[in-house]
Amino acid sequence: MSKQTTGLRGVKAGSTSICTVGAEGHGLHYRGYTIEDLAQYACFEEVVHLLLWGALPTERELDALKTQLRAHRQLPDLVVRVLRSLPSDAHPMDVLRTGVSALGIAEPERDLGNGVTVAVRLLGALPSMLGVWHLGADVLDVDVDDHATYILYMLKAETPSELECRMMDASLILYAEHEFNASTFTARVCASTLADFYGCITGAIGTLSGPLHGGANERAMELIEQFETPEDAATGVREMLARRELIMGFGHGVYRVRDPRNAIIKNWARQVSEAMGDMSLYEISEAIERVMWDEKKLFPNLDFYSATAYHMAGIETALFTPVFVLSRCSGWAAHVVEQRADNRLIRPLAEYTGVEARDYVPIEDRG
């Protein structure tokens, strides 16, 4: 198999009307709207409506969705008990995966009606799962309105600043959807077997957790914070490249020129750093970006400056990839709904590279 087609690079594995990534590094659209317009003008709840129902909401529809999301912050007792029984040093991605499974038992899809209903239920419940696990069930009583603020409260247990909320809202929009990325493809493969909605989302969370996919934002933070100055970072990254190490938060499976989401999140990382009066991580990040371009012509993907933006907003590193889940669940859900609407079991072929057919050897005759 050629290097070009391993990992299904360049292979069209199905069709979708939800999103196109713009292979040249410009042109990322959700249902026809540019990512730049959505990140600047929309709120996350509008994007959820766009992804799940195919159109931006009217004011009434937006209010109705916000009301539903608020109502869905509450968790059944079974889920609270499961979450509270998990160790405090568990990785929060494992906590979310477990929480989704538990919710699927407490409120099976057959009781909720259709996939979109489950999707909204999950979007409302996911931030609460993190809050209940690491802060306790009382945290659910907090009275905040919009989803981004609620998420920040569940992560930090304190009222976030307005700038942090706006950054989080934009970040949720950027992370919401990205065509046939690995976790979405997982969700679609799972949906194609007619598995239930929770199973599709659980599988997607597992796929997202890997460092080559969503886990890259946590690894990017670990990289950035090991350096004291931009000069240290430039030297350190050059040494890592010489050792042929991967630099997390750089490169992309589809984009070849730039990641169109990077400029937006970089701008937010700068703004949050300025507001905190501490530009050190941002400047170290820029130094790494310069070296990566000079040495490898590689550009930052969305995960790289998300790390600095989240860190400066006071979010713990282990919660970075979980934030990705709280957003991308909307895209996964839209794809599960789309897959189900015109389903055929996804079952590709493999190129066999094993030994030729041979005779079975009884165990007593094996050397």
Ligand SMILES: CC(C)(COP(=O)(O)OP(=O)(O)OC[C@H]1O[C@@H](n2cnc3c(N)ncnc32)[C@H](O)[C@@H]1OP(=O)(O)O)[C@@H](O)C(=O)NCCC(=O)NCCS
């Ligand atoms: C995203 C990623 C998995 C794409 O992998 P891919 O499609 O195989 O990458 P490419 O084919 O463009 O790689 C071209 C070359 O650049 C190298 N490269 C790609 N990303 C690199 C990185 N982040 N650091 C160092 N080298 C990198 C590859 O090793 C390859 O080198 P080679 O030709 O000597 O084998 C890869 O860029 C990566 O591992 N990035 C770091 C993890 C990350 O940020 N993931 C989040 C993605 S949104």
